[in-house]
Amino acid sequence: MGSSALLPAAQIPPPARDGKTWLDRALDAGITALNVTMGIKGVAQGADDFRAYLHSVHGYLSYFELEPRLLHVQSAADIARAKAEGRLGIVFGCQGLDTKLNGDPALILIMARLGQRIMQLMYNERSSLGSGCLEVVDDGLTEFGRICIREINDCGMVVDMSHAGQKTARDAIELTRGIPIISHANVRSLCDHPRNATNDLLTALADRGGVIGITAFAPFCENERGRPPTIDDMIDHIVYVAERFGIEHVGIGSDMFEGESYVRFERFFRRRYPEIVGQYQIDTVYAEGFGVVDDFAGMPSALARRGFSPCEIRKVLGGNFLRVFETVWG
Template sequence: MDRDNPLGLSPTDRATAKAAYDDAVVIDCSNVGIVDPWLDRPIQEQFFDKMIQGGVTVSNVTVPHSSSGAVNAVKELRAHRTWIATAADKAILCLTVDDIRRAKREGRAGIIFGPQGTDLIEDVVEMVGFVHSLGVRIMQLTYNTRNYIGDGCLEPGNAGLSLFGRDVIRAMNEYGIVVDLSHCGDRTTAEAIEASANPSIFSHANARAVYDHPRNRTDDQIRAIAEKGGVICLTPYSTFVRERTGSAAPLDALAAHLDHVVNLVGVEHVGLATDINENNETRRIWHRHEHPDLVGDARHHNYPVGFDGDLRKYGVFSELLVKLGYTSDQIGAILGGNLVRVFETAWGKR
């Protein structure tokens, strides 16, 4: 395989893919950033540099990442706001759709705060407005286990949405925080989609009909989220693409999920998300560079060859979409246009 052209596209098709990519607002709808006090500033800024070099307009970053309650969450939100403010030449905190467009226009890294769970609000619904004021614009209702709101996808009881959870969703709709259901249990997912007046999203998940994994979503769930205007963001993270076979799933394996969902609900309800933990992937990329003999070893490869968990190579997804026969307009929608539509509904058109 040619690592620089993993899909074997012709020069004409590669040029078509690049043109569509360059025109698009590109949104990676799930990404774990790299903000740690012990890191040197250049390493912290590497995340922004990778986004800019890779043409990724916006990342939905797991902020806060901590699951230890409101106080630590506020500290983390403050640290990330400082991280962005002190690199204003490279980054912008996206609080509005205009901020997303500005990030594209100015070639800066747009950051959305999108925690994977609701530990940051504890059991206080009024905290929804407070975390919105600190920059949260997407919030996952549960992680894998049970919380005050409902059940995660690994809870065997599969309980539904709590009364508190319904109050939280109403508050999220009121303030303009997108409801994210990526890790929710099946019953909580169904009830949350119904309860939300605004479109919901799966920020990073694949189709369970293609690969039966508890983190993937059923056809009924995908249809339900699409019927209310939402989006499922498919991920190349191998664990959710196919069963492990000794190496990472190739790019073509992701295509099976993409075509299944498009055939099910249409192009307008599909997005993309890498689910990269940047701290871990930075180490893996360095390790593979220093030890090329390990390339392809399942222990060191969570992403397909050609992307390799490196945001600088995000454009390969545009090449995959060209190979699959999608038009430039459809590619732009999948890369980020569909999510912009959801954000306009939830946040307002500004």
């Protein structure tokens, strides 16, 4: 969810840790499938156009040929296959459509045929589809945005409202024929951040059977301004959604990006989006206890300590998203 298994442009995996490759760490932590960002937006610098998107696709397709432990997920059955075979499923997602399409919604079908399965409509700013979460005025979906959602529906892909403004996200929930998701965001009632979802939006999402993926990104889950959050602060958001909207509507949207560059973090994210990053540094921007893929191994026990049953834990750790994928991709 905003993550990458292959760093854009450089086409190298995230770095090893303690002598262990990123892929080995992800598999050993029990991760079955990962939603990765295709294109430039959110994970690299440069023009996020269709050519940049195609370079991302080329990189992953090449990686699949070279690394047999990876599996390109194009159906829900592929996730089950990845689990059975001990492989890591890679789901093609994205962050923002506007610049990739350059005004041409016909490219959505091409993206689908290349294996795209999750379409995040917006990034932080206004686009030809609607408003991002940082815009002061959110006028909702544009007509072009509605056209794009119809194309996404017809292509059997999931509509993702992460980074969208609240009205734009509500419009998208109402319009899409499939089950919508918010792949990575938290609860605004617990942390008043523009990237987090209001109760009204969560109600609309749950009413459509949707799922929100709770993230460990520290600015989105801090309980007290200036106090770095822990994994328990992150789980507070999971508990909140489960208790108020139903256990079927919450998952994990880690938003982990271990290959982040200090230079890009400081001169891209902090300079362009200070409201997103806040006071956090590159080494403190994730909640303590859930900042690298290795930490997924401890999530079942962390949820159990908070009172979740084994069945509920399975739903949170992928079951709910899998239900959406089985419906929409089918």
